[in-house]
Amino acid sequence: MAEREEKGEDALVAEIEKKITETFEVFDRESNKTVDVREIGCIVRALGCFPTEAEVQKLLEQIEVEEPGGFVHLEHFLPVMTKVLLDKRFQPIPEDVILHAFEALDENKCGYITKDDLVKHLTQGGEPFTQEEMEDMLAVALDPETDILHYRDYRVKLVVD
Numbered sequence: 376m377a378e379r380e381e382k383g384e385d386a387l388v389a390e391i392e393k394k395i396t397e398t399f400e401v402f403d404r405e406s407n408k409t410v411d412v413r414e415i416g417c418i419v420r421a422l423g424c425f426p427t428e429a430e431v432q433k434l435l436e437q438i439e440v441e442e443p444g445g446f447v448h449l450e451h452f453l454p455v456m457t458k459v460l461l462d463k464r465f466q467p468i469p470e471d472v473i474l475h476a477f478e479a480l481d482e483n484k485c486g487y488i489t490k491d492d493l494v495k496h497l498t499q500g501g502e503p504f505t506q507e508e509m510e511d512m513l514a515v516a517l518d519p520e521t522d523i524l525h526y527r528d529y530r531v532k533l534v535v536d
Contacts, residue, residue, distance in 0.1 A: 388457065395456050398422050399449050409446040422456065424465035427502055434459070470534045477526035487523045 398421050400406075402414045410418065415438075416431040426434065439451040459465065480488050480496050488496075490513065497504045497512070504512065515532070516524050 388461070391457050391460050392453060395422060395453055395460070396449065399452060403449075408449040409441075410452075412440050412445055412447050415447060415452070418452075419456070419459070419465070422460065423467075424459060425467050426465040429502070430465065467534065470530055473530045473533055474527070477524075477530065481526070486527060487525050490517055490522045490524070493517075493524055 398418055399408075399410060401421070402410045402418055404410075412435065415435060416426070416428065419426055419431060419434065434455060435447075437455045438447055440447055477488065478484070480492065482492075493513070493516075494509060498509060516529050518525060
């Protein structure tokens with residue numbers, strides 16, 4: 376019985392490592408099993424994890440990086456990321472929490488947030504969006520005719536199954 380459980384666990388680890396490797400390879404532009412350190416956050420998120428930038432930096436501290444601002448080898452990334460996935464770290468935020476966050480930004484309690492208010496809230500304080508992140512979000516989130524965010528509809532796009 377214990378042997379069967381161990382085989383099952385080995386298969387799970389092998390499946391996770393395969394998924395990590397395949398995702399890593401998408402970002403490996405030179406096909407040499409390395410990626411630019413700046414790609415690690417994207418890779419982690421592509422694997423279904425949602426860490427903050429600070430959490431990505433802590434992950435990088437666990438991974439041997441060639442020179443600061445350099446490259447990360449798959450062999451150093453794989454064990455760290457395998458543990459992250461096995462431990463189910465950086466899970467997505469539940470839909471009700473997302474809704475409460477938008478409701479907190481909706482000062483008039485009208486069910487939407489204006490573009491100006493959204494930009495103000497997401498670029499000041501906390502972990503502010505970069506200009507590029509803000510532009511990307513606005514392109515997807517805002518109603519193109521009214522330039523407002525109907526957050527009850529938008530939150531569904533943010534939820535990961």
